[in-house]
Amino acid sequence: MLVVYEYAAKPPRSASVNFRWAITREGVYLKSQNPSGVIRPTGEDLYWYAGPWQEQKRLTPEELEGVLALVASCPLASARHLPQGSAANGDWSRLTVARPDGEVVVEVEDRADTSHEAWIAGLVALLMPELAAIREQVERS
Amino acid sequence: MGQKSPPEVQSTSPTTDQSTSSVGQSVQPDNSQAQDSLAQSMVCEAPSPESLAARQEITDFMSQAYTQTNYVTGNGYGAFDLVYEPNTGACVVNVNLEFDFQNAPPSVLMKYLGSLDLGNVKECFWTDAQKETFKTDMMTQVDRVWSQQHTLNCVYDNPDLDDDLCPTWSDLAADVTCAVNPVSSGGHFKVAVVALPSADNLRSFVSGNDHDTTQTGSRTSPTGRSPTGAEVADPNFQQTGAQFNKHDNVMEDKSSSFDGTTYTVKAGDTLWGIAEHLFRDGSRWKELYEANKAVVGPDPDKILPGDNLTLSVPDTKQVTTAHEFGHMLGLDDQYLGGGGGAGTAGAVNDDGSQTSSVPADEHRIMDGGEEVLAEHYSTILEALNGATAPVSFAI
Numbered sequence: 001m002l003v004v005y006e007y008a009a010k011p012p013r014s015a016s017v018n019f020r021w022a023i024t025r026e027g028v029y030l031k032s033q034n035p036s037g038v039i040r041p042t043g044e045d046l047y048w049y050a051g052p053w054q055e056q057k058r059l060t061p062e063e064l065e066g067v068l069a070l071v072a073s074c075p076l077a078s079a080r081h082l083p084q085g086s087a088a089n090g091d092w093s094r095l096t097v098a099r100p101d102g103e104v105v106v107e108v109e110d111r112a113d114t115s116h117e118a119w120i121a122g123l124v125a126l127l128m129p130e131l132a133a134i135r136e137q138v139e140r141s
Numbered sequence: 142m143g144q145k146s147p148p149e150v151q152s153t154s155p156t157t158d159q160s161t162s163s164v165g166q167s168v169q170p171d172n173s174q175a176q177d178s179l180a181q182s183m184v185c186e187a188p189s190p191e192s193l194a195a196r197q198e199i200t201d202f203m204s205q206a207y208t209q210t211n212y213v214t215g216n217g218y219g220a221f222d223l224v225y226e227p228n229t230g231a232c233v234v235n236v237n238l239e240f241d242f243q244n245a246p247p248s249v250l251m252k253y254l255g256s257l258d259l260g261n262v263k264e265c266f267w268t269d270a271q272k273e274t275f276k277t278d279m280m281t282q283v284d285r286v287w288s289q290q291h292t293l294n295c296v297y298d299n300p301d302l303d304d305d306l307c308p309t310w311s312d313l314a315a316d317v318t319c320a321v322n323p324v325s326s327g328g329h330f331k332v333a334v335v336a337l338p339s340a341d342n343l344r345s346f347v348s349g350n351d352h353d354t355t356q357t358g359s360r361t362s363p364t365g366r367s368p369t370g371a372e373v374a375d376p377n378f379q380q381t382g383a384q385f386n387k388h389d390n391v392m393e394d395k396s397s398s399f400d401g402t403t404y405t406v407k408a409g410d411t412l413w414g415i416a417e418h419l420f421r422d423g424s425r426w427k428e429l430y431e432a433n434k435a436v437v438g439p440d441p442d443k444i445l446p447g448d449n450l451t452l453s454v455p456d457t458k459q460v461t462t463a464h465e466f467g468h469m470l471g472l473d474d475q476y477l478g479g480g481g482g483a484g485t486a487g488a489v490n491d492d493g494s495q496t497s498s499v500p501a502d503e504h505r506i507m508d509g510g511e512e513v514l515a516e517h518y519s520t521i522l523e524a525l526n527g528a529t530a531p532v533s534f535a536i
Binding site for chain 2: 005007009010011012013014016017019021029031033036037038039056057083085086087088089090091093095110111114116117118120121123124127128130131134135137138139141
C-alpha cells in the first residue's frame with residue numbers, strides 16, 4: 001500500500017464509526033466502513049473492521065503520478081500524538097505513508113494533532129478537485 | 142420580637158349576665174379565677190437569644206445568592222458555574238461552551254472518492270444558519286434532558302429555630318436548571334463540531350481531565366474515588382479534546398451491549414424474577430420465554446439451573462449532546478467498555494458510578510438512554526453544598 005488511513009473509536013460498542021481507506025501502488029483506491037450497530041469483539045485490536053477492503057475506484061495514470069509525488073514529498077515524521085488528557089470514550093487515527101526512504105506512521109489520539117490532515121488535504125485536492133467548488137457553494141448558501 | 146401585652150379582660154356587668162337561678166333571680170358568677178388563668182395563659186414568653194439568632198441565621202442565608210465560578214469536579218473532568226438563590230429556589234448550572242465549527246477533515250472527505258454523493262458531500266460543510274441551529278438545538282436538548290429532574294432539599298437544621306415562623310430550613314430547596322451558554326472565548330470547554338452526514342459520524346467525546354485542578358489537590362484518591370471539586374481561580378480550560386458531530390442533537394438509536402448475550406439460570410430463578418432483574422419489569426418474562434422456547438421447553442415454569450437464556454435487547458434512544466453534557470458535569474460513561482474504570486459490567490468508575498450490569502441500566506443518560514437519576518446530579522449537589530456550607534442539601 002502507498003497510503004493507508006485508519007480511524008477507530010475507543011469504546012468497543014462504538015466500533016460502527018470505524019473506517020479505513022487506502023491507495024495501492026497500482027493506483028486502486030480501497031475503502032472499508034463498519035456497519036451500524038457493530039460492537040468490537042473482546043480481545044480484538046482497536047483498529048477493528050468488520051468487513052474486508054472494497055475497491056471504490058481505479059486512479060488514472062495522471063492521478064497515480066500525483067499521488068506518488070505527494071507520497072515522496074510527505075513532510076510528516078513518524079509520531080504518536082497524545083492529548084493533554086485522554087478521553088476514555090475518544091478515538092484514534094493512524095496514517096501510514098510508504099515514502100521511498102521509509103515508512104512513516106503518524107498516530108493521533110483524540111484529535112491531539114491535525115498536521116497529518118494538511119497532508120491528506122493534498123490528496124483530496126488532487127483526486128477530488130470538484131470539492132472546492134461544492135464547499136464554496138454551500139458556504140455561500 | 143416584642144413582648145405581647147395581655148388582652149383586656151372585660152368584667153361582666155351584673156345587668157348583662159345571662160345566668161339565672163331556678164327561681165328566676167340572676168346570679169352573679171364569680172369569674173375572677175377564670176380571668177386570672179386566662180391572663181396567665183396569654184402572657185408570651187420572650188424568645189431566647191438562641192432562637193433569635195437561629196431566625197437571623199436563616200434570614201441571612203436567604204438574603205444572598207450562592208455561587209461557584211469555574212467549579213472543577215474532583216476528577217478533573219467536569220467544569221461549570223453554579224448560582225443558587227434560596228429566595229426563589231432557583232439553582233442554575235451553566236456550562237460555558239466555545240463552539241469550534243469545522244468542516245469535514247480531509248481524512249473523512251477521502252471516503253467519498255469514487256462515490257461522490259452530492260447530498261452527503263454538502264453535509265461536510267457548515268452554513269452560518271446551521272451553526273446557529275446547532276447551538277440552539279443543543280441548548281434545548283440539554284434543558285429537556287437535564288433540568289428539573291431532581292429537587293435538592295435542604296437537610297441542615299438548627300434546633301434553636303423554634304419560633305414557629307416560616308420558613309424553616311426544611312422548607313428550602315434547589316430547583317436545578319442546566320444550561321449551555323455559548324461563548325466566544327474563555328469557555329469551560331472548547332468543542333470541535335464536525336460537519337458530516339450522520340452515517341459518517343466520527344466519535345463524539347469530551348476530554349476534560351486536563352482542567353487545572355492543582356489548586357484543589359490531587360485529582361484522584363488512592364482508592365480511586367475522586368475528592369470533592371472546587372473553584373479554580375486561574376482556570377486553564379483551553380483543552381481541545383472534545384468533538385461533536387453535526388447531527389448530535391438528533392435522537393438516535395444506541396445498540397445494546399447485552400443484546401445476544403446469555404443469562405445462566407441459577408437455582409431458585411423464575412422467568413419473572415429474571416426479567417425483573419434484567420429489565421426491572423417482571424412482565425417481560427414472556428419475551429424471554431419466546432426467545433428461548435427451544436431451551437426452556439413447553440412449560441415456562443420449568444426452567445432449570447444451567448439453562449442459558451439468550452437475551453434479545455432492543456436499542457435505547459439518546460441525544461448525543463445531552464449525554465456529552467454529562468461529561469461536562471464530571472460524570473463518567475456507564476456503558477460497558479467505557480468509563481474511567483475497567484468498563485466491565487458493574488465496574489466502578491472514577492466518579493464512583495457503576496457501569497451497567499443489566500440491560501435496564503442502559504437507559505441511564507451516561508449509558509445509552511436519557512434517564513437522569515439521582516447519581517447523575519452528584520457533582521451538582523457537591524458544588525451546591527460547597528457554596529452553601531455549612532448549610533447542606535440532599536436529593
